[in-house]
Amino acid sequence: MPDLARGPRIAIIGGGIGGLAAGAFLHRAGLTATIYEQAPALTEVGAGLVVAPNAVRLLRRLDVMEQFLGRALQLDWGWEFRRWADGTVLSVEQLSGVCEELYGESTYVMHRADLLDTVKTAVPGEWIRLGSRCTGVDAAPDGALLHFADGSRAEADIVIGADGVHSVIRSAMTEPTPPEYSGICAFRTIVPADVAPEFALRPAQTLWLGPGRHFVHYPIAGGSAVNVVAFAPAGDYTDESWSATATIEEFHSEFAGWxxxxxxxxxxxxxxxxxxxxxxxxxxxxxxxxxxxLGDAAHPMFPFFAQGAAQSIEDAAVLARCLAASVDDPEQALKQYEAARIHRTARLQQVSHSRSDINHLPDGPQQQARDATLAGSDPLVGNGWIYGYDADSVVLP
Incomplete structure (x- = not known):
């Protein structure tokens, strides 16, 4: 059993945004943890992301806003939907001023690596163990035994699997089920500002909708670059690795005529x-x-609502609350955390999934009806259940 005078031995597997956020909120709650990261350095692959008010308010409470604002770019406009063929504006919504009035925070865009570095500043450096690839976990009544690729082992009273979509921890504790083929693939690239069209440098998140595809761009890195992510039919392509590449010609062929x-x-x-x-x-x-x-290990979701990182941060805040409130009963604390989070994250998984069908309608009556709906919609208000959520004040079950 743990020495409760010192707190339980908490092991966090994974040093991505979710794992570091868990460490940061546990530190804020007066608990300690060890973060095991398989990479030799803390880095984030990928490109840009949107940081919505539900995540920003939590980052503010970690006292990292100075670092955050030094790397983030506030969006003045969000969800600017355009038609694929000619750029006709289908819908656009002002964020600046309105977002703050509704939810108390702005919406920002930034590079994933910059968000990782921001959250890292709230975690004691000595908690982080790099080059530690967890290969398995053995559960015990009073904790768990972790196994690592170098043959070492570590005991823990509590284990948090924040090791992403291919989670070793999830595989050890849930019935293994293969993912289903979605038929969609994503292309991503970062365009330096000095070669990007002026149009793409505006502080807006622009989404171009077309048959079977959509294309998203927004500025990042303080406006010094443009993040591009686009979605198209995958064909027989099934590689889920973010390190895989395509050719410019393949990318162009998917969006020919746009x-x-x-x-x-x-x-x-x-x-x-x-x-x-x-x-x-x-x-x-x-x-x-x-x-x-926690995070993608628990609830991987399509990126169409830009909530993956935000949900990891919310998870971390709620988990730390639960553990701090029931430090002498870790099992009950973890059950409470799951009960507080699982329905919200499942709902986000489901709405993110359904968005691909809406975005990719072929030209015709359904597409015209969608565009008319977009013209009369108010996503900032309509998605209040997402952006108004406060992980620090939500009533725990």
């Missing part, structure tokens, strides 16, 4: 990354004894 502003961005971005979106149904349970999951 507005020249889209194809110009593809050309300016150089060699794109490419990965398949694999579909995973929401888990019915992600806690077992003293082992639990």
């Amino acid at each position: 507005d020249p502003r889209v194809t110009d961005l593809i050309t300016a971005g150089g060699v794109p990354g490419r990965w398949a979106l694999l579909d995973r149904a929401p888990l019915r349970q992600w806690t077992q004894g003293r082992i639990t999951l």
Whole structure:
């Protein structure tokens, strides 16, 4: 059993945004943890992300806003939907001022690596163990035994699996089920500002909708670059790795005939990354004894609501609250955490999944009805259940 005078031995597997956020909120709650990261350095692959008010308010409470604002770019406009062929504006919504009035925080965009570095500043450096690849976990009534690739082992009273979509911890505690093939793949690239069209440097998140595809761009890195991510039919492509690449020609072929502003961005971005979106149904349970999951390990979701990182941060805040409130009963604390989070994250998984069908309608009556709906919609208000959520004040079950 743990020495409760010192607190339980908490092991966090994974040093990505979710794992570091868990460490940061545990530190804020007066608990200690060890973060095991398989890479030799803390880095984030990928490109840009949107940081919505539900995540920003939590980052503010970690006292990292100075670092955050030094790397983030506030969006004045969000969800600017355009027609694929000619850029006709279908819908646009002002964020600046309105977002703050509704939710108390702004919406920002930034590079994933910059968000990782921001959260890292709230974690004691001595908690982080690099080059530690966890290969398995053995559960015990009063904790768990972790196994690492170098043959070493570590005991823990509580294990948090924050090791992503291919989670070793999830595989050890849940029934293994292969992901389903979604038929969608994503291309991504970063375009330096000096070669990007002026149109793409505006502080807006622009989404171009077309048959079977959509194309997204927004500025990042303080406006010094443009993040591009686009979704298209995958064919027989099933590689889920963010390190895989495609050719510019393959990227162009998927968006041939689109507005020249889209194809110009593809050309300016150089060699794109490419990965398949694999579909995973929401888990019915992600806690077992003293082992639990967090972030993509628990609830991987399509990126169409830009909530993956935000949900990891919310998980971390709620988990720390639960553990701090029931430090002498870790199993109960982890059950409470799961109960507080599982329905919200499952709902986000489901709405993110359904968005691909809406975005990719072929031209015709359904597409015209969608565009009319977009013109009269108010996503900032309509998605209040997402952005108004406060992980620090939500009533725990």
